[in-house]
Amino acid sequence: MxxxxxxxxxxxxxxxxxxxxxxxxxxxxxxTWCGPCRAIAPMLEQKATEYDSRLRICKVDVDQNQQAAGRxxxxxxxxxxxxxxxxxxxxxxxxxxxAAFDAFVAAAL
Numbered sequence: 274m275x276x277x278x279x280x281x282x283x284x285x286x287x288x289x290x291x292x293x294x295x296x297x298x299x300x301x302x303x304x305t306w307c308g309p310c311r312a313i314a315p316m317l318e319q320k321a322t323e324y325d326s327r328l329r330i331c332k333v334d335v336d337q338n339q340q341a342a343g344r345x346x347x348x349x350x351x352x353x354x355x356x357x358x359x360x361x362x363x364x365x366x367x368x369x370x371x372a373a374f375d376a377f378v379a380a381a382l
Contacts, residue, residue, distance in 0.1 A: 278321035282331045284340040290331055292359040297381035298329045302345075302352040304336050309368045310351045316371055328378055357381045 282290045282300065291298050301317060303310035321330045335342040335350060345354055345361065355363035355378060365377050 276318040276321045278325055278330065279318060280329065280331045282333050282338070282341070284338045287333070287338075287341045287344075290329075291356055294329055294356070294359075296327065296329050297378070298331055298356045299378060300354045300356065301330065301332045302335050302342055302347045302350050302354070303332055304334060304350055306336075307350050313351055313368050316369075316374065320371065320374055324378070324382075327382055353377065355381055 280290055291300055299317075301310070301313075303314075305311075317330055317332075320328075324330075333341050335347060347354075349366050351366070351368065353363075353365045353369075354361050355365075357380075363377060363380055365373075369377065
């Protein structure tokens with residue numbers, strides 16, 4: 274079950290949803306076949322609620338949106354990019370736990 278607070282972003286909506294966001298954004302580059310991607314999904318849903326209004330969480334399916342993934346050099350997933358003011362200020366590749374997520378986003382808040 275996906276959270277209403279997580280936005281699915283496409284190649285065509287990426288700039289509007291992520292780069293022009295007034296709020297810091299974590300973009301989860303993922304794929305349906307990726308086990309670690311599915312493993313962190315519930316934690317991301319929890320964090321979307323916890324950080325509501327202070328941080329946005331967006332998901333980009335790399336199989337369906339190769340332009341966005343290529344633009345940021347995404348070669349391994351899950352790959353979390355942290356954006357603030359339209360710029361990448363952090364990156365984490367691989368799974369992570371809730372405490373590691375909190376530490377990852379702290380720079381943007």
